[in-house]
Amino acid sequence: MSILLIDIGNSTVDFRIFDDKKKNIIKVFRPSTNDKSYKSSSKLKKKLEELNQNISSIVYCSVVPEWNDIIRALGSSLKIKVYNFRENLVIQKEDFDLNGVENIGADFLANFIAVKNQYNLKNGLVISMGTASTIFLVQNYKFVGVSISPGLETSLKGLFNNASLLKDFLFHKTNAKIGQSTNDAINLGSCNGHFFMIMGLIDHFKKHFIIKSVIFTGGIANIFKEDIKNLDYVFDEQLIFKGILEIYKNIKREN
Incomplete structure (x- = not known):
């Protein structure tokens, strides 16, 4: 089945x-x-x-x-x-150290269930790169807070919608040190730059919290999977599905 x-x-x-x-x-x-x-x-x-x-x-x-x-x-x-x-999902309030647990998005919850069960994450960050680029922080096994930024594609749509001389294009990571064409300039500033922004946020969290593990997921993270691997971070493209599956297993156990 x-x-x-x-x-x-x-x-x-x-x-x-x-x-x-x-x-x-x-x-x-x-x-x-x-x-x-x-x-x-x-x-x-x-x-x-x-x-x-x-x-x-x-x-x-x-x-x-x-x-x-x-x-x-x-x-x-x-x-x-x-x-x-x-x-x-039965929310275990002891797993959260923040107000308004009931308002947390289903995607955050599914990823949290996955890292809890698949990675036994004690102190770390979970980064999901999609429509938004989100980061949630886990401290002593508890979900304690979130950072939300516009995602890469969302940011590019905003740029193209507000700059009449720029046209939509297939974005990708670039090796250019500086943009000497419009495509390289946009890829360097927007695509590479988006990843640099996330690296800056990781550095910010490392200054203020205990960060032992960093886990990436989400469709856009595929673009950067080699960079993620080189940084000794985890890339798990199936993370949210592992969380969804955990809930199904719990339902079956209860029945």
Whole structure:
């Protein structure tokens, strides 16, 4: 049997399958959150049927409420159980040292559950690079706070929308020491510069807190995975899905 895991973010909806026999997570498809060709339970059902997977349950994590109804309708159409990560998560308040635990985003919670169970993280940072670049701090196994910055693509969209002479382009990390073309200038300042900003925030946290581990995740982090590895930091592209899966395992244990 296979479990359909879904991470519904502000930019993309990432569909993956957990193979219960092989115990691995497989990439399936990842449309834009606003892609109308996917915002239909019937279209999603057809797409999944093409994969010829025997899906027994759906577990999803969402920060986009309008997608919740689509996923529930998909489960109903497939006649399988659907579990919302946030609704099935029992928050252990002793794991948090901050006000308003109930307001923490589902994506933060899923990543925290993952680092708690997969990495036994005691003192460190978890950096997720997506629509926003977020960093949450763990001290003595507790979630104690967050930093939120506009993500790389979000920043570039702002630049292009407000600078009429600049055109959209495929961004990438550059080896240029200085920009001698528009593309190099934007890549150096925006792409490389975004990573430099995160390094600066890591240095800031290291001055004020105990930081023994730094874990990166999120789609944009793929661009910098060699840099992350060279810094002896962890890159875990599947982190949020590991957190979603932990909740599913808890549900099954309780049943």
